Amino acid sequence: xxxxxxxxxxxxxxxxxxxxxxxxxxxxxxxxxxxxxxxxxxxxxxxxxxxxxxxxxxxxxxxxxxxxxxxxxxxxxxxxxxxxxxxxxxxxxxxxxxxxxxxxxxxxxxxxxxxxxxxxxxxxxxxxxxxxxxxxxxxxxxxxxxxxxxxxxxxxxxxxxxxxxxxxxxxxxxxxxxxxxxxxxxxxxxxxxxxxxxxxxxxxxxxxxxxxxxxxxxxxxxxxxxxxxxxxxxxxxxxxxxx
Numbered sequence: 001x002x003x004x005x006x007x008x009x010x011x012x013x014x015x016x017x018x019x020x021x022x023x024x025x026x027x028x029x030x031x032x033x034x035x036x037x038x039x040x041x042x043x044x045x046x047x048x049x050x051x052x053x054x055x056x057x058x059x060x061x062x063x064x065x066x067x068x069x070x071x072x073x074x075x076x077x078x079x080x081x082x083x084x085x086x087x088x089x090x091x092x093x094x095x096x097x098x099x100x101x102x103x104x105x106x107x108x109x110x111x112x113x114x115x116x117x118x119x120x121x122x123x124x125x126x127x128x129x130x131x132x133x134x135x136x137x138x139x140x141x142x143x144x145x146x147x148x149x150x151x152x153x154x155x156x157x158x159x160x161x162x163x164x165x166x167x168x169x170x171x172x173x174x175x176x177x178x179x180x181x182x183x184x185x186x187x188x189x190x191x192x193x194x195x196x197x198x199x200x201x202x203x204x205x206x207x208x209x210x211x212x213x214x215x216x217x218x219x220x221x222x223x224x225x226x227x228x229x230x231x232x233x234x235x236x237x238x239x240x241x242x243x
Contacts, residue, residue: 022140024064027057038050041125045195046129049169108203130170138167144160
């Protein structure tokens with residue numbers, strides 16, 4: 001029985017590490033591509049997505065390290081193992097998200113209400129990189145969610161949630177690019193600012209998700225009891241005669 005359990009743990013560690021490394025490679029490719037296309041087209045929406053992908057890269061690197069560290073058994077300095085490193089990883093990701101959001105919001109408002117109009121070249125490469133990003137994020141989000149559910153890994157679950165949110169932010173940026181392209185085609189100046197508006201929408205999405213993720217991570221780190229579990233315990237205790 002012990003041998004079977006050890007073999008399962010080994011398989012779990014290998015699969016978790018594989019999906020984490022795959023996510024890391026995808027983040028590297030997306031970050032580099034979005035930076036190049038974003039600078040070329042002067043799209044704040046794509047640059048905000050590049051910053052988001054750079055954050056994904058850092059988060060994926062943290063997850064790879066976390067999966068490796070959390071699998072280590074208890075030792076003299078860590079009597080209960082290293083599982084809390086997964087929760088710490090999720091909290092670090094949250095802080096990084098807030099930093100990125102701050103930059104996006106400042107630049108977004110500057111472009112929306114600034115005197116100078118930022119020209120966005122909404123060409124085929126701009127649309128292509130966002131569509132490519134959506135396909136990649138959907139694929140890795142599903143793979144991470146499957147592994148997280150199978151092995152009850154909070155770090156992988158955090159990454160899966162993170163990348164599924166990236167899909168929505170990419171769709172918002174895609175809409176902004178369509179508006180910018182329409183502005184170029186029909187000479188509608190105010191539509192050019194849709195790219196900056198899309199970037200601000202991305203920041204809003206990221207803030208909401210990061211707050212939820214951060215709260216869960218803190219609850220796990222301080223061993224907070226979930227409200228649902230507390231209610232079930234109270235109901236079970238109340239059902240016992242004399243309690």
